[in-house]
Amino acid sequence: MASQKRIQKELAECTRSPPPGMSIALASESNLHKWHVVLQGPPNTPYAGGTFGLVVTLPVEYPFKAPAVTFATRIYHPNVTNDSQGSICLGALKPENWKPASKLLGVLEAVRALLVEPMPDDPLEARIAEEYKADRKEFEKNARAYVARYAKGQPKFDGEAGGAEAAKS
Amino acid sequence: MDSDDEYMSALSSEDDIALDDSDNDDLSGGEEFDFDDEPPDLGIQKDDSQKKRAAYDISFKVYRPQDIQKQQDDLINEVNMILDIRKEEAAILLRHFRWNKERLIEDYMDKPRQVLEAAGLAQNGAKPPRLETIPGFVCDICCEDAPGLQSFAIKCGHRYCVDCYRHYLAQKIKEEGEAARIQCPSDGCNLIIDARSLDILMPSDLTERYHTLLNRTFVEDKETLKWCPAPDCQNAVECGVKKKDLDKVVPTVQCACGYRFCFGCILSDHQPAPCELVKRWLKKCADDSETANWISANTKECPKCNSTIEKNGGCNHMTCRKCRHEFCWMCMGLWSEHGTSWYNCNRFEEKSGTEARDAQAKSRVSLERYLHYYNRYANHEQSARLDKDIYVKTEKKMVQLQKESGMSWIEVQYLNSASQALQTCRQTLKWTYAFAFYLARNNLTEIFEDNQKDLEMAVENLSEMFEKPVADLADAKLKVDIMDKTSYCNKRRIILLEDTANNLANGAWTFNVDFMTPTTTSGSSSRR
Numbered sequence: 001m002a003s004q005k006r007i008q009k010e011l012a013e014c015t016r017s018p019p020p021g022m023s024i025a026l027a028s029e030s031n032l033h034k035w036h037v038v039l040q041g042p043p044n045t046p047y048a049g050g051t052f053g054l055v056v057t058l059p060v061e062y063p064f065k066a067p068a069v070t071f072a073t074r075i076y077h078p079n080v081t082n083d084s085q086g087s088i089c090l091g092a093l094k095p096e097n098w099k100p101a102s103k104l105l106g107v108l109e110a111v112r113a114l115l116v117e118p119m120p121d122d123p124l125e126a127r128i129a130e131e132y133k134a135d136r137k138e139f140e141k142n143a144r145a146y147v148a149r150y151a152k153g154q155p156k157f158d159g160e161a162g163g164a165e166a167a168k169s
Numbered sequence: 170m171d172s173d174d175e176y177m178s179a180l181s182s183e184d185d186i187a188l189d190d191s192d193n194d195d196l197s198g199g200e201e202f203d204f205d206d207e208p209p210d211l212g213i214q215k216d217d218s219q220k221k222r223a224a225y226d227i228s229f230k231v232y233r234p235q236d237i238q239k240q241q242d243d244l245i246n247e248v249n250m251i252l253d254i255r256k257e258e259a260a261i262l263l264r265h266f267r268w269n270k271e272r273l274i275e276d277y278m279d280k281p282r283q284v285l286e287a288a289g290l291a292q293n294g295a296k297p298p299r300l301e302t303i304p305g306f307v308c309d310i311c312c313e314d315a316p317g318l319q320s321f322a323i324k325c326g327h328r329y330c331v332d333c334y335r336h337y338l339a340q341k342i343k344e345e346g347e348a349a350r351i352q353c354p355s356d357g358c359n360l361i362i363d364a365r366s367l368d369i370l371m372p373s374d375l376t377e378r379y380h381t382l383l384n385r386t387f388v389e390d391k392e393t394l395k396w397c398p399a400p401d402c403q404n405a406v407e408c409g410v411k412k413k414d415l416d417k418v419v420p421t422v423q424c425a426c427g428y429r430f431c432f433g434c435i436l437s438d439h440q441p442a443p444c445e446l447v448k449r450w451l452k453k454c455a456d457d458s459e460t461a462n463w464i465s466a467n468t469k470e471c472p473k474c475n476s477t478i479e480k481n482g483g484c485n486h487m488t489c490r491k492c493r494h495e496f497c498w499m500c501m502g503l504w505s506e507h508g509t510s511w512y513n514c515n516r517f518e519e520k521s522g523t524e525a526r527d528a529q530a531k532s533r534v535s536l537e538r539y540l541h542y543y544n545r546y547a548n549h550e551q552s553a554r555l556d557k558d559i560y561v562k563t564e565k566k567m568v569q570l571q572k573e574s575g576m577s578w579i580e581v582q583y584l585n586s587a588s589q590a591l592q593t594c595r596q597t598l599k600w601t602y603a604f605a606f607y608l609a610r611n612n613l614t615e616i617f618e619d620n621q622k623d624l625e626m627a628v629e630n631l632s633e634m635f636e637k638p639v640a641d642l643a644d645a646k647l648k649v650d651i652m653d654k655t656s657y658c659n660k661r662r663i664i665l666l667e668d669t670a671n672n673l674a675n676g677a678w679t680f681n682v683d684f685m686t687p688t689t690t691s692g693s694s695s696r697r
Contacts, residue, residue, distance in 0.1 A: 006312045063310055066339050095345060100310045100337050101327070102356040 003062050007032045010104050019109045027157065033058040037074075037108065042116050044145035047075070053155030054111065056104065066098035069111060073155045076139075076146035078118045078129035080160050089113065089124040209559070214691075225440060225663075225670035229422040229432065232394070237384050237405055244270055253279055257364040262288050264349045267390040289352065289361035290324075298323055298366045300331055308333055310354065323366055327355035334370055342375050348382030398435050399428035408432040415444045417674050438596055441669035442604040449682070450603040454543065463536065467570040471503050542606040549599035552632075553592060559635075563588045566639055574643040583648060587635050587655045594628045594658050597666065604669070609679040613672060620665040627658045 011032070014024045022042035026032065035056040041047030053072035081087045081159045091097055092110050110154030123129030132139045181551040232240065241260075248259040252273055265288035266273040277284045300319045308330035309315040322328035329337075337354050341347040353360045353365075371379065388394045388405045397404045402424060410420040410432055419440050429438040431447075439447045468479045471487075473494035478487065480498055487498050495504040567581040603623045608614050631654040634647065641647055672678050 001309065006310065009312045059339070064336055099352070099356045099358075100333060100354045106356065166466070 003058075003060075003163045006063055007058060011035070013103075014105055014108070019105065019112055021112065022108060024106075024108075027055075031116070033060070033062070035104075038155055039112065039115075041147065041151065042112060045116055046116050046140040047147055047151070050075075050147035050151030051153065051155055052151055053157050054108075055157060063102070066093045066095060066102075066105060067107065069093065069107060072157050074146060074150040076128065076143040078113055078120045078123045078125055078132050080124060081127065082125050087124065088114070089119075091122075108122060142169060175601055219631060225419065225421070225666040226406065227410055227418060227420045227422070227432075229406055229420075231397075231425040232407060233425070234384065234403050237387060237394075238380075241268075241384075241387050244268060248273065257366075261290055261349075261361055263287070264386065264390065267392075267417070268387065284423055289350075289359055290363075298363075300369065303328070306330075310337075321370060323353055323360055323362055323368075324352050324629070325355070325358050325360045327353050327358055329354055332375070335372060338367065338370055339375060341371065342371075342379050342382065346382060348379050349386040395432060395435065397424035397426060397428055398430055398437075399424060399426050402426045402428065406432065417676070419443055419670065419673070429596075438593075438664055439600045439603075440597055441673070442600040443673065446604065446607055446680075447600070450546075450606065453539075454546075463557045469501065473495055539606065542602045546599050546602040549595045549602070553595045553599060557636060559588060559591070568641065569639050570642055573639065576643075583652050583655070584635075584642070585632060587651050590655045590658045591628065591632055591635065594662050597662050598625055598628060601665070601669075607680045607682055609681045611679060613677060613679075616668065617665075620661070622667055624658070624661040624665050627654065627661045630654055631658050 011024070011026070018024050023038045023044060025036050027034040027036050035058075037054040037056060039052045039054055041050035051073070051102065052075060055070050055072050056077070057068045057070075059067065069088055069090065071080055071088065073086070074082075074084070075086065076082065079089045088111065090107070090110055092102065092107055118129075118132055120129035120132045129144075131142070173545070175474065204269075241263075242279065244263055245256055245259045248254070248263060248270060249256045254262070258580065262273055262277070263270065266276070273284075298321065300321055302317055304316070304321055305314075306318055306320050306328065308320065310329050313330055313332075319331040320328050321331050321334050328550040334354065338351065341351045351362045352358065353362065367379065376437050388396055392411075393409055394405050394407050396402075397406055404426060406422050406424055408420055408422055410418060412433070414420075415433045419442070421438050421440050422432045423429045430436065430445060431439055433444040434447065436444075436447065464477060468477045471489040471492065471494055473480055473496075474492040475491060476489060476491045478489065480487070486495065486504055488495050496502065497504055544578060563584050567584050570576060570581050570584070571578060592594070601617075601624075605614075605617070605621070608617070631651070634654060636653050637647065642651075648659065669678075
């Protein structure tokens, strides 16, 4: 499959020089289509001090179809669903915006940027977005509480929906 | 049958058929036809451009798939010649300008560079696109670097191997249904891949799909074109009525497939009611806003704890199930004050209950008014649905009639005409009730209601005749009768539509809601 070469190259790039505060590894050595990313909460944000797990799933049609990125760690954020799914609303991953030449490195950077600056006008959790806009203090307090509760220590990836959804290579 | 010849010649218009006959034959109901000396051109929206158009009749044109293609080609050729640019670029520019040729030419003359850039076209002058083999090339998508790898780039120079390019196009066209605005595969590059490049790259099995998609965007981009909403119909209809005119006219068009619909809102024909009113009416009927009305008309509240209570029989001595409060259903006062007259409320005149009763009465009147119009609307809607079954039956009847009476195919067509007249008239009648619901009473309303009544009577008359057994239908007199009634129905419908359309165009109607300012849906000032 032609995509193997491309994924291998991207994986090598990402592991060699990952975005700040991230480390990247395959979920299992035999499957190139599922990546586990560990993300340190960016400094000067309510997420600082937290360690978040991200799961990157590459579809079989990658790079012609966009990858899917989800949080394996619960996070209090306007653009991430406040549940065990941890779905992210990211413009670059929408089918109309994804281009085959887009790179995962860029996607991961976009996720990190979302933690630094949430986009409350394009929310997935309307209530949290409202709070972010109207009462920043309360939002930060809640976000920190989530970090203290869920994002301490090494992230667990087993919580997420596992092998069934993973693309076969 | 002495009118056979006219029958044949006038077959294209069922109304004319019936009219001609009513002129020739001596009729039983002849006195109803005192307007028969008018030329019979009132007959519906047939394409008779030389005759003056009635107020309710708007001009439109039906485009078949090949016409749609031709219209695009013509526009592209024109721009190609005027601006001296390549055809594929003219196509992209036209699409960018939503096929507004005049604006494109004006803007392009003014500032060609900006126009090209905004449309996703790079500056002119680059050599035409072709496949190339470049030594040392690595495809940025699949990371292949085999020597002799064919590659392709549009004017932006973002170069990818031909397999990746094809895969990308196939996915856009097949899965995402995109055709007119496929961008360069490079991240962040919004240059649009032109038709010539697509021709070079596209696998032949996608060509047809690609052109279908292009046609689709052409119709969707053009404000004056809309797809016929009938199932499986591939035609589009062109009509010049703008959105802002919709408070003055109800633009009903008829596709070549026979389907009649409103160009303004794509719902099926809803003359004489304007689109905005239709939207409101449908919403009103769909929401359960009337449930609230029902509750207020049929229930009362406990004077003490405000629980809603429906009286389902029994005497006026009510005991609230919740708070055990005892009161009189008639006057809403305390039961204990009733003294000894247990089963009769003789305190009716007392002030305490008067206000509550007034509010109750008002709500009841409003509900009844709505139901009056709704029931009639729904009745015609249901009948219209049944008409579809009737149509099937009619065809059977016609065959049967042919067999039993030895009439020719052409001689039994009057049943078809009658069936069609019933359908269109019912459709119109249905909407007159929604229309009437929103009308404020004045002299015009009375004329309108007279017209409505006349049409309704005519339709019910015809409907009754139409359902007679086949044996009766063979009777020559009944046949003539049915043809007369058919033409009468069509005439009454046209009179009604003329009247409503004229008043609408002149802004003469007074509505009891302010829906003609098509802003938000919150016409909360609506009185009923």
